Amino acid sequence: MNIFKQFIKSIYSPKDIAKFRFQGIGKTILYVFFIMLLSIIPGVIYITKLAYTVLDEGQQIITHDIPSFSIHNGTLFSKEKKPLIIVKNDLTVLFDSTGSIQENDVQKGGTVIALLKHTFIFKSDGKTQVMAYSTLENQNLNNSNIQSFLRSLQGVMWVGIPVLFIFYYLMTAAGGFIKISIFALFGLLLAIRLEKKVNYRQSWRLTAYSITLPSVFFTIMAALKTTVAGAIYIDWIITLIVMLLSIREIPSPKKTSV
Structure with missing residues (x-):
């Protein structure tokens, strides 16, 4: 048999x-x-689809929807005076440099990426990953180098x-x-x-x-x-x-x- x-x-x-x-x-x-x-x-x-969605739509959001920002000394800075909520298909992006949104407030369904005052949060399939900007060891990030990083990731996806x-x-x-x-x-x-x-x-x-x-x-x-x-x-x-x-x-x- x-x-x-x-x-x-x-x-x-x-x-x-x-x-x-x-x-x-x-x-x-x-x-x-x-x-x-x-x-x-x-x-x-699911993981393959999620990776392509996050990288593709993430680049578009960083380029067109999120205002200019920088991350240094463990803190997110921008000129935006209020939190932004951007929804594209099943991907939700929260952007808040004001400190109004806390980790416990990230409860939306689907896939969520949150750039908060002091932490980065990725939530998918009911699981949440939290990273404090302070772990970046004094590295300065902004729209431009994050775009470059996402493009480089997209280039090695096939591997x-x-x-x-x-x-x-x-x-x-x-x-x-x-x-x-x-x-x-x-x-x-x-x-x-x-x-x-x-x-x-x-x-x-x-x-x-x-x-x-x-x-x-x-x-x-x-x-x-x-x-x-x-x-x-x-x-x-x-x-x-x-x-x-x-x-x-x-x-x-x-x-x-x-």
């Missing part, structure tokens, strides 16, 4: 997952790499995105292998409880295919940009349930009569 048929079977058939416990470890490892690759696709697409993708993939795969190795121990406990003859290597293979259903579910949720409350617990529960159902499909050893 090829890897794609195994993928389909692993979504709905604990009986087939139970049969996969006898296959070669190399094929199982290849399957794990396949599942991990599938799971990061929405994230890679940066693949490198980021490979790093992200390797980290995700490493996490997947660690998860499978830990849950395989739970598989042994379930096998003992159900009086099934399963060793650790077989439990590892069963676990590798049991993560298919939760992986597909969370990949779809990521593609829909839907946050799942308690995602890690749902992931664990679904994985354990699929493992339990798969182990139950394994024939029990015959008991010898005395």
Whole structure:
């Protein structure tokens, strides 16, 4: 059975997952790499799109929409007397050299870039990164050198995105292998409880295919940009349930009569 048929079977058939416990470890490892690759696709697409949007629209905003400014001694200076809010597609830029807007005020949805009096804030996908200008170590910034920096970033995107993708993939795969190795121990406990003859290597293979259903579910949720409350617990529960159902499909050893 090829890897794609195994993928389909692993979504709905604990009986087939139970049969996969006898296959070669190399094929199982290849399957794990396949599942991990599938799971990061929405994230890679989102990050790529976000990077191009921020760089392209960021250059336009710096050039045409934001007044002249400078950053030195950890403070943003400009002649603007009130905060500016600039919205372009899903990107919102807040510019405030007056100190009226504080970090806690940056609550808008979507992607937000905020140039505030003393801090730079980047918010995307519910995650917020904050950097104080004081960390720039007395470097002076203004519209011109930020424009040059954004142009240089745009020029190396074709190198940066693949490198980021490979790093992200390797980290995700490493996490997947660690998860499978830990849950395989739970598989042994379930096998003992159900009086099934399963060793650790077989439990590892069963676990590798049991993560298919939760992986597909969370990949779809990521593609829909839907946050799942308690995602890690749902992931664990679904994985354990699929493992339990798969182990139950394994024939029990015959008991010898005395």
